[in-house]
Amino acid sequence: MTRLVRAAVGLAIVAAACGGEPATPPTASEPGTTATPTVVPATCAEIEHPVEQGGGHLVEDATPPVPYSSTPGTSGWHAGGAVRQGVFTEADALLESQIVAVLEVGGVVAAYDPDELDDVSLTELVRLAEDEYAGDLTVTPFDGDMGAPLVLNAWATRRPCTGLVAADLAAFIEEYAGVGPGH
Amino acid sequence: MTDATSLRTAPSVPCPNVRAVRSPPDPTVLTRRTLLRGVGLAGVAAFLPNCGGDGVAPSPSPTALTQQAVEAAILGAIGSAGVRDYSVLVAMSEVLTDGQRIQFAVTDADRALLSDVDIDTWVVRVNQDPADLRAEIVLGPVQPTFHGEGLDDKGVYVVEGDLPEVGQHEIVVATRDGAHVGIATINVIDARDSDTPKIDDRMPSVATPTTAEPGDGRFLCTREVDGQPAPCGMHELSLADALDARRPVVLVISTPKYCASRVCGPVIEVVEAERLARPAPDQVAWIHVEPFVDPTVDLPQAVPLLTELSLPSEPWIFIVGADRRVVDRFDGPAPADLFREALGRV
Numbered sequence: 339m340t341r342l343v344r345a346a347v348g349l350a351i352v353a354a355a356c357g358g359e360p361a362t363p364p365t366a367s368e369p370g371t372t373a374t375p376t377v378v379p380a381t382c383a384e385i386e387h388p389v390e391q392g393g394g395h396l397v398e399d400a401t402p403p404v405p406y407s408s409t410p411g412t413s414g415w416h417a418g419g420a421v422r423q424g425v426f427t428e429a430d431a432l433l434e435s436q437i438v439a440v441l442e443v444g445g446v447v448a449a450y451d452p453d454e455l456d457d458v459s460l461t462e463l464v465r466l467a468e469d470e471y472a473g474d475l476t477v478t479p480f481d482g483d484m485g486a487p488l489v490l491n492a493w494a495t496r497r498p499c500t501g502l503v504a505a506d507l508a509a510f511i512e513e514y515a516g517v518g519p520g521h
Numbered sequence: 522m523t524d525a526t527s528l529r530t531a532p533s534v535p536c537p538n539v540r541a542v543r544s545p546p547d548p549t550v551l552t553r554r555t556l557l558r559g560v561g562l563a564g565v566a567a568f569l570p571n572c573g574g575d576g577v578a579p580s581p582s583p584t585a586l587t588q589q590a591v592e593a594a595i596l597g598a599i600g601s602a603g604v605r606d607y608s609v610l611v612a613m614s615e616v617l618t619d620g621q622r623i624q625f626a627v628t629d630a631d632r633a634l635l636s637d638v639d640i641d642t643w644v645v646r647v648n649q650d651p652a653d654l655r656a657e658i659v660l661g662p663v664q665p666t667f668h669g670e671g672l673d674d675k676g677v678y679v680v681e682g683d684l685p686e687v688g689q690h691e692i693v694v695a696t697r698d699g700a701h702v703g704i705a706t707i708n709v710i711d712a713r714d715s716d717t718p719k720i721d722d723r724m725p726s727v728a729t730p731t732t733a734e735p736g737d738g739r740f741l742c743t744r745e746v747d748g749q750p751a752p753c754g755m756h757e758l759s760l761a762d763a764l765d766a767r768r769p770v771v772l773v774i775s776t777p778k779y780c781a782s783r784v785c786g787p788v789i790e791v792v793e794a795e796r797l798a799r800p801a802p803d804q805v806a807w808i809h810v811e812p813f814v815d816p817t818v819d820l821p822q823a824v825p826l827l828t829e830l831s832l833p834s835e836p837w838i839f840i841v842g843a844d845r846r847v848v849d850r851f852d853g854p855a856p857a858d859l860f861r862e863a864l865g866r867v
Binding site: 389390391392393394395396397398399400403404405415417418419420421422433436494 | 608609610611612613614615616625626628632689704705706707708776779812813815816817818819820821822823827832833834835836853
């Protein structure tokens with residue numbers, strides 16, 4: 339799907355999430371085609387609870403001794419030292435062990451596939467992380483097969499989404515922000 | 522790209538490696554009874570495509586398929602018809618083939634740490650060849666002992682035993698009535714392949730920071746009491762000096778202000794309490810080393826001692842005899858009673 343179409347999907351997502359009438363699906367054409375893509379609002383799957391894992395602090399960028407029980411990991415071995423929270427880009431994306439460290443202190447991490455998540459969803463996610471959910475929500479690209487363009491993560495908890503669904507994000511933060519086991 | 526059109530509506534089926542915590546678990550999943558009904562690999566493969574419930578359906582992968590089958594095989598091996606609703610939290614970075622303590626915490630479906638349940642423990646080796654899936658018990662059943670002294674409300678269960686093979690194993694706990702089961706993966710390594718000092722190994726001589734020679738001095742000790750800096754009393758001697766003096770050594774590597782995780786526990790408090798309880802003069806040299814050059818930054822650089830000891834994690838405690846041989850070591854949490862017992866051997 340082209341970025342143009344992904345942006346259109348995102349517009350529909352945000353419009354729907356804001357409670358208004360669903361936006362009229364915009365049209366876009368792939369080069370060399372005349373097809374009109376069907377724009378479907380983003381949705382989130384059910385909340386999952388990967389197996390909770392134990393673990394201490396990893397030294398520097400050491401890899402955990404066992405694989406995480408989900409991708410990205412939501413519990414278990416995590417990075418030592420200060421916990422980075424906020425908004426990150428591909429240039430400074432959190433390592434998986436750093437994501438788990440954020441979850442351990444009760445943060446919610448929206449991990450996204452930069453090649454899959456639509457631009458409008460990403461822009462809105464960043465705004466929310468810097469505004470309404472500052473201190474609770476961390477946004478980072480993730481280089482791994484998450485099975486969805488966007489995954490909301492809390493300690494031993496995850497919710498895959500096709501894009502940003504503002505109401506589902508709000509509910510996830512309401513339920514899970516601050517529930518990590520400490521650091 | 523995965524787009525919205527890839528969503529599938531499907532019956533809600535628990536995913537491999539994923540369990541519902543707050544919903545009553547489906548007793549038909551992952552039980553020996555299920556296994557005996559003949560839901561083997563073919564059966565698992567049949568329902569996996571619907572995994573994921575009403576939302577995004579992850580693409581079934583060979584790994585996911587194997588995981589579901591592995592769990593069924595494990596439960597079959599230990600003869601349990603229980604439901605996997607416990608979590609086993611292993612906080613050791615090195616599980617060795619040679620006999621040693623294996624420490625783990627256990628939580629229930631509400632994620633409450635358990636301390637008073639009668640459980641048996643197995644270590645299971647799984648042949649994950651889909652054509653010959655087998656789970657072999659290599660240790661157990663063993664009744665673990667619970668040790669919570671000095672660990673506040675955390676505490677760990679402990680089992681000991683030789684593990685004959687290297688590689689991925691599963692540590693399995695089940696209540697005596699077989700109703701509740703927890704499984705966690707451990708990676709067993711050959712003791713000869715570990716560069717970290719092991720029991721009977723000679724402790725390397727490494728100069729460590731002291732109050733007299735603190736290096737940059739900023740993070741000599743991050744211990745706090747009631748939120749106020751309260752450096753411990755274990756910074757008077759360098760490890761190298763203590764070993765050269767042929768004194769027994771307790772070496773604790775931890776960053777107390779930055780380490781109070783799920784089962785990590787207040788390691789420094791366990792050690793400091795034992796130190797203060799001993800009559801003076803004490804022949805034992807007590808040495809605390811902060812593991813990071815600057816723990817206030819992300820992915821902090823390890824201090825040279827960690828590199829010398831090849832430590833991939835923290836916290837650690839080493840108890841070293843006057844002959845410089847390691848008497849015991851604690852990888853992760855250190856229950857006070859076990860630490861005291863080990864200290865009695867120097």
